[in-house]
Each structure stands twice: as C-alpha cells, then as structure tokens.
Amino acid sequence: MHRFTLHVSAAAALLACGLASAKDLTVVNFGGANGNAQKAAFVQPYEKQTGNKIIGVEYNGEQAKVKAMVEAKRVTWDLVEVETGDLARGCEEGLYEKLDYSKIGPKTSFIPEAPQECGIGIFVWSTVLAYNSEKLKTAPTGWKDFWDVKKIPGKRGMRKTALYNLEFALMADGVLAKDVYKVLATKEGVDRAFKKLDEIKPFIQWWEAGAQPPQFLVAGDVVMSTVFNGRIDAARREGKALNVVWDGGIYDLDYWAIPKGSPNKDLALEYIAFSVAPAQQAAYAKNIAYGPVNQAAIKMLDAKTLADLPNAPANSKNAVLLDGAFWTDHGEELQQRFTAWAAK
Amino acid sequence: MTAPPATPVAAPVAAQRKLKQELRRAELRKKASALALIAPLALFLLVVFAVPIGALLQRAVASPEIPNALPQTVAALAHWDRKALPPDVAFTALAADLATARQGNAAGELARRLNNEISGYRSLVTKTARAMPVEGDAKAALVAIDARWGELPYWQAIAKNGSRTTPFFLLASLDLQQDNFGSIHKAPPEGAIYLDIFGRTLWIGALTTALALLIAFPLAYWASTLPARQANLVMICVLIPFWTSVLVRIAAWVVLLQQSGLVNTGLMALGVTSGPIALLFNRTGVTISMVHILLPFMILPLYSVMKAIPPTYQRAAISLGSHPFAAFWRVYVPQTYAGIAAGVLLVFITAIGYYITPALLGGPGDQMVSYYVAYFTNQAVNWGMACALGALLLAATLVLYAVYQRIVQTNANANIR
Numbered sequence: 001m002h003r004f005t006l007h008v009s010a011a012a013a014l015l016a017c018g019l020a021s022a023k024d025l026t027v028v029n030f031g032g033a034n035g036n037a038q039k040a041a042f043v044q045p046y047e048k049q050t051g052n053k054i055i056g057v058e059y060n061g062e063q064a065k066v067k068a069m070v071e072a073k074r075v076t077w078d079l080v081e082v083e084t085g086d087l088a089r090g091c092e093e094g095l096y097e098k099l100d101y102s103k104i105g106p107k108t109s110f111i112p113e114a115p116q117e118c119g120i121g122i123f124v125w126s127t128v129l130a131y132n133s134e135k136l137k138t139a140p141t142g143w144k145d146f147w148d149v150k151k152i153p154g155k156r157g158m159r160k161t162a163l164y165n166l167e168f169a170l171m172a173d174g175v176l177a178k179d180v181y182k183v184l185a186t187k188e189g190v191d192r193a194f195k196k197l198d199e200i201k202p203f204i205q206w207w208e209a210g211a212q213p214p215q216f217l218v219a220g221d222v223v224m225s226t227v228f229n230g231r232i233d234a235a236r237r238e239g240k241a242l243n244v245v246w247d248g249g250i251y252d253l254d255y256w257a258i259p260k261g262s263p264n265k266d267l268a269l270e271y272i273a274f275s276v277a278p279a280q281q282a283a284y285a286k287n288i289a290y291g292p293v294n295q296a297a298i299k300m301l302d303a304k305t306l307a308d309l310p311n312a313p314a315n316s317k318n319a320v321l322l323d324g325a326f327w328t329d330h331g332e333e334l335q336q337r338f339t340a341w342a343a344k
Numbered sequence: 345m346t347a348p349p350a351t352p353v354a355a356p357v358a359a360q361r362k363l364k365q366e367l368r369r370a371e372l373r374k375k376a377s378a379l380a381l382i383a384p385l386a387l388f389l390l391v392v393f394a395v396p397i398g399a400l401l402q403r404a405v406a407s408p409e410i411p412n413a414l415p416q417t418v419a420a421l422a423h424w425d426r427k428a429l430p431p432d433v434a435f436t437a438l439a440a441d442l443a444t445a446r447q448g449n450a451a452g453e454l455a456r457r458l459n460n461e462i463s464g465y466r467s468l469v470t471k472t473a474r475a476m477p478v479e480g481d482a483k484a485a486l487v488a489i490d491a492r493w494g495e496l497p498y499w500q501a502i503a504k505n506g507s508r509t510t511p512f513f514l515l516a517s518l519d520l521q522q523d524n525f526g527s528i529h530k531a532p533p534e535g536a537i538y539l540d541i542f543g544r545t546l547w548i549g550a551l552t553t554a555l556a557l558l559i560a561f562p563l564a565y566w567a568s569t570l571p572a573r574q575a576n577l578v579m580i581c582v583l584i585p586f587w588t589s590v591l592v593r594i595a596a597w598v599v600l601l602q603q604s605g606l607v608n609t610g611l612m613a614l615g616v617t618s619g620p621i622a623l624l625f626n627r628t629g630v631t632i633s634m635v636h637i638l639l640p641f642m643i644l645p646l647y648s649v650m651k652a653i654p655p656t657y658q659r660a661a662i663s664l665g666s667h668p669f670a671a672f673w674r675v676y677v678p679q680t681y682a683g684i685a686a687g688v689l690l691v692f693i694t695a696i697g698y699y700i701t702p703a704l705l706g707g708p709g710d711q712m713v714s715y716y717v718a719y720f721t722n723q724a725v726n727w728g729m730a731c732a733l734g735a736l737l738l739a740a741t742l743v744l745y746a747v748y749q750r751i752v753q754t755n756a757n758a759n760i761r
Contacts, residue, residue, distance in 0.1 A: 062722040089725075092470055093456065094449030160708060205625060206708060221603055325467060332724060333463040333535075340537040342708035 023052045025267050029081040030254075031058035032210060033234040034123075037287035042275040045283075049274075052267065063090060066259050070095050075261040079268045082119060084324035085331060087255045091118035097258040103269045104276065111311065113321065114293040119255030120276060123284060124291035126310035126319065127164050128249035130227045132217045134241040142247045143172035146224055147200055157213045157225030160206040162338035163327060164226060164250050167320060169196035171248045181323045190334065194341055206342070217242055233289035233308055244308075246315040252322035253293065285309060397738070404731035407510035409457035410502060413450035414441040418506040426500050426524055434499070435483035442469075443476035460512065460726070461501040468492055500524035513732035538716075538733070542740065545712040548627075548702075549695040552634045556642040556691050557684065559635065564646035564683075569655075579647070586640040594704050597633045598624065601705075629705040638695060642687040649683030689748055693741055713737045 027043070029035050035058060043054045057077065059065060063086050069075045082090065090096045096118040101107055107115040114121030129146055133139065138152060145152060146168070158165055167180045173196045175183050183189035205222050207213050213225040214235040229249070232242050256275070258268045274280060281297035284290070291311035292298050298311070306312045310319065411418050416437035424430045445451040451473040459466035468490055478485035486493040504524060505512070515521055519536035520528050530536065567578040585593060600606050601623040608620040623629050653676065661671035699714035713733055720730035 060722075063725050064722045064727075067725055089452070089456070089466075091452075092466075093452030208703075219602070219604065329459065329464040329467045332459065332726070335724070336537065337534050339708070340534055340540075343537060343540065343711070344709070 023264065023267055024055055025052060025078050025264055025271055026055045026057060026076060027079045027271065028057040028059050028077050030061065033230055033288055034125075034254075034290065037230075037284055037290070038122075038275075040287050041280050041284035042271075045280065046271060046274050050270075054271070061086065063095070066090065066095050067093075070260050073261060075259045075263070077259050078262045078264045079271060080257050080259060081122065081254050082257050083254060084252055084322060085327045087116060087119045087257055088324055088328050090257065091116070094260055097260050097262070097265060099258070099272075100269065103266075104273045109295055110276070110293050111295065113253055114276075116255065119257040120272060121253035121255055121293040122275060123281075123293060124251055124253055124309070124311045126229045126246075126249045126251040126315075127159075127226055128229050128232075128310075129224060129245040129247075130213065130217060130229075130232045130242055131224045131245070132220070132241060133243045135220055136223055139243070140224055140245055142245060143168050144174075147172040147196070149200060149203055152223055154203070154223030155205045155221060156200060156203050157207050157216045157222040157227070158204050159226055160208050160342065162334040163322075163331070165197060165338070166190070166193040166334065167250055168226065168248070169193040171320075172196055177248055177318050177320045180320055181326050185326065185330075190337070194337070197341070214240070214242060229308075229310055230288045230290050246310075247318045249310065249315070249319045250322050251310045251316065251319050252324075400731045400738075401735050403727055404513055404735045405509045405511065406728065407457065407505055407512065408508050409450075409453045410505045411508055413445040413454035414438065414502060417441050417502060421499070421503040421506060424499075424503055426496075426503055429494065429496060430499050430503075432481075432483050435486055435493070438493075438502075439476060439478050439482040439486060442473045446473045446476055456726075457505070458501055460728075461505070462497060464492075465498065465501065468498070497524065510728075513728040514735070516729065517732040517736050541711070541713055541716060542736070544710070545696050545737075546740070548630065548634070548698075548710070548712060549692050551631060552638060552695045553642075553688055553692045555631065555635045556638050557688060560639055560642035560646055560687065561680075561684075564643050564650055567643075567647055568650035568653075582640050582643050585636070590637055590700060593637060594633055594701055597629065597636070597705060601629050601632070624705060625707045627706070627710050630702050630710045633701050633705050634695060634698060637701065638691045641690045641694060645686040645690065646680065646683040649680050649686075653679045685748070685752055689745070692744070696737065696741065 029038055035056070039056070043056065046052070047054055059080075061083060063082070066077065066080060069077065082096075087096070091098075098117055099115075099120060101115065104120060110121065111124070113124075129140060129143065131140055136152065140146060140152060146156060166184060170180050170183055170189065170193050171177060173192060184193065205216060207216065207225070210228045210231050213222075213227040214231050216222045217225055217227075218235065218240055229244055232244050235242050256272050258265055258272075262268060275284075276294055278292075278294050278296040278300060281292035281294040282300040285292050285297065285301055286305055289305075289308040289310075291309040292301070298306075301309075307314070310316060414437075417434060420434040420437040421430055424434070442451065445454060451469060455466040455469035455473075458469060472486065472489050472493070475489045478489075483493075492498050501524075504522065504526065511522065515528065516531070517538050519531045519539045521531050522528055563578075563582075567575050570578065602608070603620045603622075603624075605623075607623060608617075611617050611621065612619075623632070657679070658671050658676050661675045662668055666675075696712070697714055698712055699718055702710045702712050703715055703718075714737075717730045717733050717737075720726045720733065
C-alpha cells in the first residue's frame with residue numbers, strides 16, 4: 001500500500017515537472033503532402049529545439065469549427081492554417097487574434113503579401129494547369145489550349161468552385177492576366193466568364209479534394225486538369241510524368257492565424273516566428289514545391305528547387321495573385337451562380 | 345316518516361367514492377412510476393432532439409446582426425419611406441453606430457449579414473468602420489469615404505432588416521426574395537437553385553426507394569421460404585455490408601465503377617460495350633451505391649413481416665382454383681403491406697438526408713439538400729441559410745410522413761369495410 005502511494009506521488013511529481021517545463025501546442029493544418037512537409041520542416045526541428053510538443057490536427061478549412069470554438073469561449077486550437085479569404089473575414093469578425101510583429105520579425109523581411117493584421121503567410125502555392133506528358137502528344141501552353149477541345153480532345157479536370165475557374169475562363173477568352181479582376185468586377189465580365197465556361201462544360205470532370213487531379217491524370221481519366229502545384233510536385237517525386245504549365249496560374253498564400261482566446265497565444269507566436277525564419281522556410285520549400293515567404297529563404301535555395309516554386313521569377317511572370325478582397329465581397333454571390341450553372 | 349333511510353344509501357355512495365378515490369390514487373401512483381421510468385428517456389430526447397431542432401428552427405429566421413450593431417440607425421430609419429435617401433440624422437446615427445461597432449466584433453458580423461443582401465457590402469462596412477469616428481457633417485463624410493453611401497439600395501438593405509427576425513433565409517431556400525419595399529418576388533434565374541435541389545432530392549429518394557423495393561421484395565420472399573438455417577445465412581449476407589462503414593462501401597464503389605474498374609472491364613470483356621461507360625460522378629453511380637447501402641433497411645422489415653405470413657393462405661387460394669400469380673398478388677402481397685410501408689418510409693426518409701454518397705460519387709447535378717446544408721455550415725459559415733434549408737427538409741419529411749399516415753389509415757379502413 002505504501003509503495004503504491006509512493007509510486008503515485010512520484011508519478012504525479014514527475015507529471016507536474018513535465019507540465020512545467022514542456023508545453024503542448026495544438027497546430028491545425030490541411031494535412032496531405034503539405035502537412036508532411038510542415039512536419040519535416042517545422043514540427044520536428046521545433047520539438048527537438050524547445051522540448052515542447054506539437055499536437056497536429058488536420059482539417060479541411062472549415063471556419064465553422066473555429067467560429068464555434070471562439071463563440072463558446074472554449075478554444076482548443078492554438079494555431080490554424082487558413083486561406084486568404086477566410087483570414088480576412090475571420091479577422092473582421094473577431095475570430096483571430098491580431099499579431100504582434102515584434103515577436104515574429106520585421107515585416108520587410110517577408111514577401112509583401114505575407115504580413116497581414118491577423119495572420120502571416122506560411123508559403124506561396126499556385127493553382128495551375130497540369131497534364132500527363134506520357135498521354136499527351138501536343139503539350140498545352142495555357143488556358144486557350146485547355147479550352148481547345150479540337151486541338152486536344154478529352155476530359156478536363158476542374159475544381160468544383162467558382163474560385164479560379166472564372167479567372168481561367170477569362171484568360172482563355174483573351175483577357176490579360178493583369179486585367180482578370182478588373183473584368184470580373186463587372187456584370188458583363190462575369191457573364192463573359194460563364195459563357196466561356198459553357199463551351200467546355202460537357203468536357204469537365206469535377207474534383208473537390210486536392211488529391212484527386214493527380215489521380216485523374218495518372219489514370220488517364222482526364223487529359224488536363226487544374227491542380228495545386230504541390231500535388232503535382234508530390235506525384236513527380238513518385239516518378240509520375242506529370243507536367244505543369246505556369247502561364248496564367250493563380251497564386252495565393254496560406255496563413256497562420258491564432259484563434260481568439262487561445263490559452264497558448266505566446267507559444268503560438270513563438271512557433272510562428274520559428275516557422276517563418278529563413279532556415280525553416282527553405283527546408284519547407286525543399287520538401288514540397290510551395291514557395292517561401294521569407295526573402296532570405298528564397299536566396300538560400302538552389303536553382304533546381306527554385307524552378308518548381310510558384311514565386312520563382314520565371315514561373316510568376318504571367319501569374320495572377322488571387323484577389324482575396326474581391327472574393328470576400330463577391331464569393332457568395334458568384335459561388336451561388338456557379339452552383340446553379342454547374343447543376344444545370 | 346316516509347323519508348328514505350339516509351345511511352343505507354349514503355353508505356354505498358361514500359364507499360363508492362372512497363373506492364374511486366383509491367382507484368384514482370392507485371392509477372396516479374402507477375402513472376407516476378411509469379413517468380419516472382420514462383423520465384430519463386424523455387429528458388434525453390428533449391435535450392438531444394427537441395432543443396437542437398428548436399434552436400435550428402429559430403436560427404433559420406434569426407437576424408440579430410443589424411439591430412445589434414446599428415441600433416441608432418435602425419431607429420432613425422423606422423419611419424423612412426425608402427423612396428429617397430434617408431434624412432441626415434440617419435447618416436449621423438450610422439456614423440455613431442459604426443464607431444461603436446468597431447470596438448467589438450459587431451462590425452464583422454454586420455458586414456457578413458449585409459453582404460448576403462448586396463455583394464460588396466462587406467468591404468463597404470469594413471472600410472467605413474475603419475475610418476470612424478468622423479467629425480462634422482456625417483453625410484458628407486460617409487459619402488466621401490465611399491460613394492455607395494449616397495445610393496439608395498444600401499440604405500434600403502439596412503431598413504429592410506431592422507427587426508431581429510427575417511424571412512430572408514427561408515425565402516432564399518425557396519428561390520424567393522423580398523424587394524426593398526417588402527414584397528416577395530422570384531429570385532433571378534441564374535441564382536435560383538434550391539427548388540431544383542429539393543426536387544432532385546425527393547426524386548433521388550423516390551428512385552432509390554423504388555429500386556430497393558424491387559430488389560428487396562423477391563429477396564426477402566425467397567429468404568422467408570428457406571429453412572431456418574439457410575435463411576440465417578442469407579440474413580448474414582444482408583447484414584455484413586450493413587455493418588461495414590458507409591465510407592468504405594462508397595470507396596469500394598469508386599474502385600468498381602471507375603473507367604478502368606471491374607464493372608467496365610467486365611462489360612467490355614463480355615462485349616456489351618465497346619468503350620467504358622461513365623458510371624461514376626453521375627446519377628448512375630449515386631443511385632447504385634445508395635440502393636446498395638439502403639437495401640438492408642428494406643429487406644429487414646419485409647423479411648420480418650413475410651416470416652409471419654402463413655403459407656397456407658396462398659396454398660388454399662391455389663387449391664380453390666386461383667392462378668398462382670393471382671394468389672400471390674391478391675392473397676400474399678396485401679399481407680406484406682405493413683412491411684412494404686415500413687421499409688419504404690425508412691428508406692425514403694434516410695435517402696433524402698444523404699450527403700456523403702452524392703458528394704463522393706455524384707456530379708454537380710446530383711448533390712442533395714444535405715450537401716448544401718454542410719456547405720453553408722462549414723465552408724460559407726452562413727448558418728442562417730443552413731438552418732433554413734434544414735428546416736425545409738424537416739418540413740418536407742413531416743409532410744410526407746403525414747401523407748403516408750393518411751394513406752395507411754384509408755387503407756386500413758378500406759380493409760375493414
């Protein structure tokens with residue numbers, strides 16, 4: 001009996017010590033290839049260096065979960081990876097903490113899009129055109145070819161959202177990359193995009209999860225697809241003959257954001273600062289073809305790695321930066337119209 | 345005296361009353377203990393069922409964002425005719441309200457709600473709130489921040505939504521909308537989708553139910569005629585897929601139905617088709633998988649009813665000269681009505697709530713109401729719209745159930761007559 005109590009108190013003492021020195025941080029990301037790259041570049045080195053533990057959680061970007069937590073004042077997620085539009089909306093609605101950049105680093109050390117009020121960019125990714133070079137004789141060069149079903153017959157994979165597809169349609173219709181959002185901001189521009197989408201509607205195979213388009217391409221279900229560039233990179237590392245057309249790609253950032261009321265806010269800031277530091281950013285880009293947000297990290301990369309990144313000069317030459325403000329304002333209306341269009 | 349003796353009559357009356365009282369008391373005691381026994385269940389149902397559904401119905405019409413964030417503006421617009429720009433006091437009130445809203449999260453919620461009404465309102469509110477407070481003439485200042493404050497529709501949107509409840513989400517779920525003066529119109533065709541979706545949901549549900557009945561009836565009939573041992577084996581074969589995760593079964597259908605899948609290669613090997621048929625990402629795939637998943641819900645009630653039907657009735661009819669089919673149709677089938685009704689109801693109601701099967705196996709034209717409920721809950725975070733769609737789906741289910749009850753009752757009455 002005595003021995004038992006002794007064991008229990010010893011265990012309790014050990015536990016208390018453990019709690020005092022090492023801390024847990026719950027970090028939520030989108031998982032997949034990106035999750036694995038984060039694990040190698042951020043999580044493992046951080047745990048090794050600080051002794052703190054990162055509890056990884058995966059989600060699909062559902063802001064409803066964050067909203068429910070914040071409203072109930074029971075926040076169990078300390079750091080969340082969010083997309084541009086959700087960050088802007090969540091910031092306005094008070095779902096996310098405002099960031100203290102004195103604890104992260106000077107804003108000028110990052111690419112201009114990265115530092116935001118409630119979030120900081122983690123990496124640059126792009127939605128691009130990809131094809132299987134084993135199955136296509138004529139390589140497509142851009143969205144005009146994507147729409148040309150006579151030149152390249154077969155199905156095309158597209159994501160089942162209004163986002164990106166309207167922009168791609170306008171570019172296929174001859175709108176210059178730099179003017180896409182100017183045209184899309186008008187009623188005529190939206191009509192024009194939908195009219196262009198009508199042309200290839202019978203040839204579209206829709207996808208929803210990022211893992212689907214590489215599968216479609218490898219299986220030969222589609223001849224071309226819109227796709228997140230990192231997924232193509234992951235497939236290429238497995239030896240698949242998939243190629244990317246960078247021209248007219250739409251690039252965007254994913255951000256770190258701290259849900260309002262997180263009990264580990266300071267620790268979360270520490271982890272943010274760690275993950276956007278040059279060494280970690282460069283390591284991340286070597287694990288997956290998503291671009292660093294830290295200017296110094298870009299300089300640390302070799303030419304071969306750089307060639308696959310969305311924000312390499314050659315690749316971003318004719319690319320479009322996703323207009324988050326436009327989509328926050330018009331997203332609901334355009335998505336509704338898109339849904340109606342797709343279902344008919 | 346010829347007065348009737350009081351006691352002999354009064355005694356039985358008193359005794360009777362006492363007896364009645366005791367009986368009533370015993371009854372009450374019984375009722376109380378019965379109530380106590382079901383109390384946990386009643387409480388459980390109340391907590392996990394009635395309360396959430398009530399909250400859902402309430403959220404479908406709730407719209408507290410505008411009166412919460414803009415109390416002074418709503419008051420200033422109360423008597424406005426909505427035909428010309430509002431009086432200057434409204435501008436002053438708006439500037440004051442936005443300056444207060446800026447402190448908390450009210451401005452964000454307000455921006456989200458108003459963006460439901462007019463696209464682009466979100467950034468207008470955020471931008472204006474950031475510029476607060478303003479000095480001097482509020483009207484001039486607001487219009488200087490953004491010219492849209494000088495336009496009528498933006499003010500009408502606020503005035504229209506001054507109350508804490510709104511029919512907006514329910515109307516939108518029925519492809520209707522309210523104009524700026526409160527009368528109801530059809531939504532423009534490029535935005536009208538929900539009636540189609542409700543129609544599609546009911547149609548897919550009906551199709552699935554009909555196919556499941558078509559397959560389940562002979563199977564259940566066959567199983568009910570088998571000796572117990574073999575019948576058990578058949579039932580196990582029915583139940584094993586039933587116990588397997590729905591997601592696993594859907595994934596299996598993806599493997600089977602894809603372009604180079606087992607079904608297509610099989611059909612091509614048999615020479616049925618020359619090229620692969622599109623079985624996936626369309627209605628065919630959804631229907632096949634839903635019928636497969638819901639089949640046990642049809643087989644089990646049918647089987648249990650059929651097991652209880654004495655085979656002698658049908659044999660008697662045949663021995664009396666009836667054609668075997670007539671005997672089956674006019675003697676056997678009517679006795680299975682209860683099982684058919686239970687199975688059909690169970691399958692149909694489950695089917696119209698399906699979400700994951702159409703999402704994974706269907707195209708954009710095969711998504712059912714639940715898909716949009718999930719979309720509005722998780723992605724768009726427009727809970728008003730999600731609740732309105734959910735409430736309408738619930739209403740549709742209840743109406744169908746009432747119709748079903750009606751039919752069953754008339755049938756029962758007809759049988760009695």
